[in-house]
Amino acid sequence: ELGRTGERLGMAVYGVGGFVRDLLLDIDNQDVDITVEGDGILFAETFARQHGCRVRSHQAFGTAVLVLPTGGKLDIASTRLEFYESPGVLPTVERSSLRRDLHRRDFTINTLALCLNPDRFGRLIDHYGGQKDLREKMVRVLHNLSFVEDPTRCFRAVRFEQRLGFHLEPHTEGLLRTAVRMGLVERVGGKRLLGELTSILREREPLPAVRRMAALGLLPFIHAELRFGDDVEHLFAESERALAWYELLYLPTPVEAWAVYFLALTDRLDSPKYRETCTRLAMPGRWLQRLFGHRHRAIKHFQALRQGLRGGVSIANSRVYALLRNIPIELLLYGLARSGQEELRRLVSHYLVRLAHVTLLSTGADLHDIGVPPGPSFGRIKERLLAARLDGEVRSRDDELEFARR
Numbered sequence: 381e382l383g384r385t386g387e388r389l390g391m392a393v394y395g396v397g398g399f400v401r402d403l404l405l406d407i408d409n410q411d412v413d414i415t416v417e418g419d420g421i422l423f424a425e426t427f428a429r430q431h432g433c434r435v436r437s438h439q440a441f442g443t444a445v446l447v448l449p450t451g452g453k454l455d456i457a458s459t460r461l462e463f464y465e466s467p468g469v470l471p472t473v474e475r476s477s478l479r480r481d482l483h484r485r486d487f488t489i490n491t492l493a494l495c496l497n498p499d500r501f502g503r504l505i506d507h508y509g510g511q512k513d514l515r516e517k518m519v520r521v522l523h524n525l526s527f528v529e530d531p532t533r534c535f536r537a538v539r540f541e542q543r544l545g546f547h548l549e550p551h552t553e554g555l556l557r558t559a560v561r562m563g564l565v566e567r568v569g570g571k572r573l574l575g576e577l578t579s580i581l582r583e584r585e586p587l588p589a590v591r592r593m594a595a596l597g598l599l600p601f602i603h604a605e606l607r608f609g610d611d612v613e614h615l616f617a618e619s620e621r622a623l624a625w626y627e628l629l630y631l632p633t634p635v636e637a638w639a640v641y642f643l644a645l646t647d648r649l650d651s652p653k654y655r656e657t658c659t660r661l662a663m664p665g666r667w668l669q670r671l672f673g674h675r676h677r678a679i680k681h682f683q684a685l686r687q688g689l690r691g692g693v694s695i696a697n698s699r700v701y702a703l704l705r706n707i708p709i710e711l712l713l714y715g716l717a718r719s720g721q722e723e724l725r726r727l728v729s730h731y732l733v734r735l736a737h738v739t740l741l742s743t744g745a746d747l748h749d750i751g752v753p754p755g756p757s758f759g760r761i762k763e764r765l766l767a768a769r770l771d772g773e774v775r776s777r778d779d780e781l782e783f784a785r786r
């Protein structure tokens with residue numbers, strides 16, 4: 381259908397990049413990138429009208445996103461519109477503009493294009509030897525300045541290599557190491573660096589990629605003292621175990637696995653260095669407020685729990701509740717991964733499955749009726765009541781009111 385719209389508008393339409401790479405590797409990829417030789421926005425709007433899709437256009441970039449009725453998304457880009465400059469020699473200019481567009485890409489395996497127009501449907505365009513590198517399982521740059529132009533590609537190289545089970549082509553690895561030695565990655569802005577790191581930690585198995593980043597000397601760009609060793613290996617394995625364990629609890633709160641791995645990766649950094657890392661990565665304020673900013677508190681509370689367990693006497697439910705509430709799930713799993721203690725796991729699951737859901741049986745109106753005055757003491761009494769309920773000291777609404785009267 382995309383190709384037919386292209387044909388009607390006289391534009392060549394291609395599937396490009398990761399989508400074609402994964403198609404040839406027989407890997408599922410819902411992320412379809414389309415490049416149109418011509419005006420991509422006109423193309424997207426025409427297609428959207430004909431097929432009842434929504435469309436978001438970015439005039440400045442000549443790009444658009446098509447949102448399909450199924451919820452899927454298609455990214456539409458234009459080749460650089462050389463098209464309009466010399467309409468007389470359209471066919472050659474047309475073809476060379478796709479070629480130039482593909483030339484800007486990071487690795488040969490991402491430069492393949494698949495024509496979607498009906499008259500050439502399925503024809504593969506391979507200007508830079510992408511098919512050969514796919515066959516030979518190589519991640520290869522197109523030219524010597526690739527990492528200089530865009531040092532985030534150092535991370536992308538590792539991600540593709542590890543995800544696909546490929547190798548860095550030796551010359552490419554040399555160029556990457558040179559880029560590292562020249563400190564080019566230093567120049568990458570925090571936001572982009574964070575983007576690359578999260579992409580890596582979101583991979584199904586992030587550990588090999590982290591190991592490889594360390595071997596290539598990429599970790600110090602995140603923080604000068606970030607190290608990789610057996611302790612990190614161990615913590616990643618424990619994090620994976622904690623995540624798998626959480627999945628089996630079938631709780632509705634979703635978990636960002638990458639965040640647990642991020643905490644594992646930065647575990648050895650003390651609080652000031654951890655904060656420097658968050659700053660270097662331009663961590664958004666809302667992430668700090670909701671999650672990463674609570675690392676110190678989570679560690680302290682887990683220590684308190686461990687000490688409690690060491691005492692041999694069982695820890696009161698209300699104490700477990702007080703220590704674990706308001707700690708985001710990712711930090712709970714990080715805390716478990718660090719300790720690896722079976723008993724702690726039992727406490728956390730007891731908290732997640734039962735304690736976190738305990739509520740009072742009496743209402744605010746009930747408390748008001750028995751004469752609890754509004755104001756700060758109201759909240760304090762409710763908290764004491766909840767603690768009593770968690771510890772089984774009160775079991776019914778009447779118990780609660782009796783307790784509150786006292």
Ligand code: CTP
Pocket residue numbers: 396397398399411413484485486487490491530532533536
């Ligand atoms: N690209 C690039 N340099 C970058 C980022 C992206 O050249 N720093 C190019 C790549 O050729 C890539 C395309 O832009 O194919 C789209 O980028 P992205 O969606 O990040 O890559 P995918 O290959 O689709 O990766 P993934 O499978 O992880 O989505």
